[in-house]
Ligand SMILES: NC(=O)C1=CN([C@@H]2O[C@H](COP(=O)(O)OP(=O)(O)OC[C@H]3O[C@@H](n4cnc5c(N)ncnc54)[C@H](O)[C@@H]3O)[C@@H](O)[C@H]2O)C=CC1
């Protein structure tokens with residue numbers, strides 16, 4: 001069996017070496033000629049998997065993307081060819097939720113507000129929106145959920161309309177990119193919606209760039225209007241609208257989901273799916289491969305819950321590190337280079353705290369490991 005895998009899929013060798021021959025490739029450079037004798041194709045979001053890529057291949061049985069998003073996959077073409085397809089739902093949801101929380105902690109400090117007096121509008125209440133809402137629950141922060149598809153499907157949570165969400169103090173977007181369907185998300189935040197937002201509000205996009213009309217957003221900001229911005233994703237990646245960067249409070253290179261755990265969970269999910277297809281027992285688990293994390297953290301015991309939480313969040317992940325790299329290096333390195341060479345980042349669960357730590361239950365509910 002010949003398995004082609006994106007070189008940016010962590011632990012691919014560890015998970016797949018005993019399935020057959022492994023062939024790494026650069027995600028944006030894969031050609032039809034190169035992939036013509038692949039039995040299995042494992043990609044990330046930057047490889048478009050369609051007839052153009054696969055027309056020379058007659059052997060393919062399985063395509064997996066180590067991501068939740070699958071807008072880069074022509075699923076009907078794969079179906080027509082009887083190729084089994086899987087994505088990795090939820091693999092990086094914790095990572096994105098922790099990115100958002102870290103960003104909120106930075107903005108609390110920078111803009112000087114109390115998070116407990118704000119309401120966060122979460123658009124898209126799937127894996128990521130749910131993980132984020134759980135972290136907000138842990139902190140007692142108010143939020144509204146907007147997800148007409150889940151609402152219609154009978155999800156028991158309370159949902160709000162997009163009109164209600166646009167009035168929230170903070171809006172965080174967690175939807176797939178969809179076009180030409182009832183609740184399509186392409187330019188969901190178009191000029192008309194963006195114009196309704198005030199300069200006191202915060203808009204966070206860590207889903208897909210095309211959910212916001214980037215050009216309209218730039219025009220608004222150039223006219224000294226529009227919300228505070230946290231942008232991880234961009235229209236037309238990797239050729240992004242760089243003029244927007246200067247108007248962002250925090251800005252990064254589509255790395256919200258790039259915790260080591262988040263990326264590697266995607267690999268593990270593909271391993272599980274391929275094992276099932278190949279009738280092989282599931283013998284490997286991610287924990288075997290993840291290194292133990294070492295953190296330098298100050299063992300302070302402030303009596304303010306949010307200050308303690310903020311310190312522990314930054315001990316594990318301070319989004320300002322990635323914002324700085326992005327602003328300083330995008331002129332020298334490419335968008336893809338910054339993503340490919342992303343420094344290691346761990347999830348809250350990698351920091352083990354003792355039960356004697358201040359606010360142990362809150363930290364546990366947020367996802368930190370608390371030793372009893
Ligand atoms: N920046 C990054 O690194 C990452 C970005 N993403 C992006 O974020 C998106 C969401 O991720 P997950 O929560 O894991 O996906 P998911 O599929 O679990 O959840 C998406 C939710 O959005 C809802 N939705 C669809 N259209 C909607 C609309 N018009 N209004 C409100 N809700 C709508 C769906 O019903 C679903 O519940 C992914 O599709 C992907 O594009 C995901 C992971 C990492």
Ligand SMILES: O=C(O)C(=O)[C@H](O)COP(=O)(O)O
Pocket residue numbers: 008043044045046066067068069070092207254255256257258
């Ligand atoms: O899972 C998704 O969807 C994402 O957006 C991932 O963070 C994309 O990562 P790459 O596949 O572009 O490495």
